[in-house]
Amino acid sequence: MQAEIYVAASAAVFGTGVYGLILARHILRKLLALNLMGGGVFLLLITLGGGADGPPDPIPQAMVLTGIVIAVSATAFALAMLVRLYQETGRATLELEDDDQEGGGDG
């Protein structure tokens, strides 16, 4: 029973993240949504790994630890980029650019 409860919760949290990612316009909120999706995946991983009945499968636990560090890394990088984007454009949203703008990048 405990497993079913957490499976349902993880699927709902993942779905809520997808919903937020599609609908939110502010990039910070999109990042929150992505982190929620990650939380849903991790919760599912541990629940399916037998967490309800005793110490869960150690491999999923290691995967979640790795996943948490990757999530914080990607989020931190995205946040740094968001600050710079805001400085350059005054926007914290992604608009479809005019295709005729300067392309840049000859490096």
Place this chain on the structure above:
Amino acid sequence: MGISLVIDVLLALGLVGLALQVVAGPSLFRSIVLFVVFGLVMALAWARLHAPDLAMAEAAIGAGITGALLLMTYRRLVELNPEKRGETYLGSRWLAAPVGVLTGVLVGLIGWAALQLPPGDTTAGTLARDALDETGVSNPVTGVLLVFRGYDTLLEMGVLLLAFLGARAVASGRAHSPGTSEVSEPALVGALLSLVVPLTILVGIYLLRAGGHAPGGAFQAGAVLAAGGVLLSLTGRLVPTDHTPLVQRLVLVLGLLVFSGMGLFMLFAGSAMLSLPGTWAIYLVETALMISIALPLALLFAQAPGLKGRGH
């Protein structure tokens, strides 16, 4: 049985309710705060699911460091443009219903698929438990992270380094001071810090040492150390520099260098790549990892390429 089931139902409802508030709540600031609460509730769920290693990591990294990063970024955005604080953040209303239905279907499918899966009997994880004796550690999670799947952990250190490099690449020239160094601070802050910071180091070392046989390990320890760094830079004891000093550059890559250096040594000595010559090697690698986890997290929070003590 009855009462524990109630706790689980409450935790599950709490997670879903908080998630909904995070994506649909009216204020962005409130959403960030609720996201941190979500992380803490998640840590409780990990504890309920017999995964104390994850409970610690979630509280320290998932809620703690991520939350601090989100709040710091929010503050900078408001500083950059104070008027825009009240802008509506959610997208078009007419999309909400169809997207809601779609994600509802997705939730149903994923939940259903997960429940159909038969409980595994022999998995890689059960093999890991059986082979744990030969590793010299008794915490199976540490065994997997360092011994059986050390390669994942090593590449993950590369991801963390990338986050730092990427943030440095997009940072605009002048270092931003996140601290309140110019403002006078309450008298007790200094005294409190001189207690808390040594404590974080102590807790970090304890967690690292404990990881071999009890919940803990390099990641949790690194996150606690990073929290110490965050406190020091928040209170202006550590101030940003424009460049990354040599020592800090070395520390950032120390984990990668030690782990892969030892791995290559073993490879060319005729053993397998990334095999570790003993328990001491596990602790050596873990110590290097801990340091190389703590520094980039602290630097990412400070939004600076490097840090130095005030007055230097």
Place this chain on the structure above:
Amino acid sequence: MAEQAMILLVFLPLLAACLAFVLAGTPARVIAGITMAALPALMLPITVDVIDQGEIAHSLGGHAAPLGIRLVADGSGALMLWLVAIIGSLASLHAWFSFRDQPDAEGTFWPLWLILIAGLNGMFLSCDLFNLYVAMELVTLSAVALVALAGGPVALSAAMRYLLLAMLASLAYLLGVVLIYNATGTMDFRLLAADLEATPEVIISLVLITVGLLLKTAIFPLHVWLPRAHASAPGPVSAVLSALVVKASLFVLYRIWFWSGAELDLAPAEWVLGLAGAGAIIYGSLAALVQSRLKLLVAYSTVAQLGYLMMIFPLASLLAWPAANYQIMAHALAKAALFLAAANILRGQGTDRLQELGGLDRRQPIDLFAFGIAGVSIMGLPPSGGFLAKWMFLETAWAQAAWGWLAVMVIGSLLAAAYIFRALAGMLTSRQTEFQARIRPVHRAMSLSALALALLALASGFASSPILELLGLEPPGLSVDS
């Protein structure tokens, strides 16, 4: 010997990235140069052993799968590793000169670049679904950071969109892997084939994995992030992004469909993937045709050319396998050449607006020549590698009387000819443009690296037999007459 070399393919660039980061400045550039030059040398013993034994493998930490992680180099993997070695080192030669006048960016460029190379090699060698997730993050984050390195609002927006969608893709992939692990108890993509049954829950997991990987590969209609990101990145970065990075996630998709899913009947889904590919070919080609900027034209051409790589799904057979691998190789070489040439033109002319590039044959003849030669391969004209790839695809479609797919591929080639000739026509008109203020010198080596890649794309059409020999080991999921 070959096993050590295989491991060094990942760890040499990774350690070099650390050293380049610590030492910074000129030593960083030298370390990167030596490392990239060493990659082709490391490939030699690997190639010999792969041709000899079919594949080489190493269990990391001495723990055999499913407990541990294996690195495996097989025929198609070795071909991809060769592409990383060759395109990576020629693009590094370009970067050596093109980043020299931007010391601020260069300090971050080399570590990011070397980690990207390590991640790509890691993806082509990994045999483990979760390890692939980590390696993919290594590739994605370094690729995004390298796009953002170009600076400016356009590149930053493009990098941000790329990052958000890539994070979404990773999570979809990871969710699928979680379900697969619980269905089979292993993440080794070859071992799990035995335990995979076509139950609805396994199908849902495979759909999640596939959607995630298609998003990373930018297959139509999930391509929206690609054109801007690839067009606004610095030249060598665009080249490696379009030539290698999008292929790496596709390579993983092939692995999962033709190795892990070898026992499953996935026919209806294969048809859907084929339709997405057809959409990519038509949409990408038409979009390339109407671009007013050279780098965007080249980027939309990538969207189109990736569509061909989807044709292996509806045409699934042993004939389609070498065709798809050949298309990956020919497109990688030609597209890297196009992007380097386009970057040189943008640098030398101060603009890449097609209308303003008249008279380029007098001002940047080598770059124009490289663009033209690479264009021959993109169009699929003989005797280029692109011709051979498309010919093999058409032959397969013909053999299966799949006239619809055949028609799409022919139309795609005609449209490719149209957009390449349109670009060349603009550069060859005698209309001289005004002096541009942003012109910067293009070093001869930058032009020669573009030309070398273009000539390799052409030459891969002649030297087909050793390459086909390398591809001798067929995936178990493809049969002769399917």
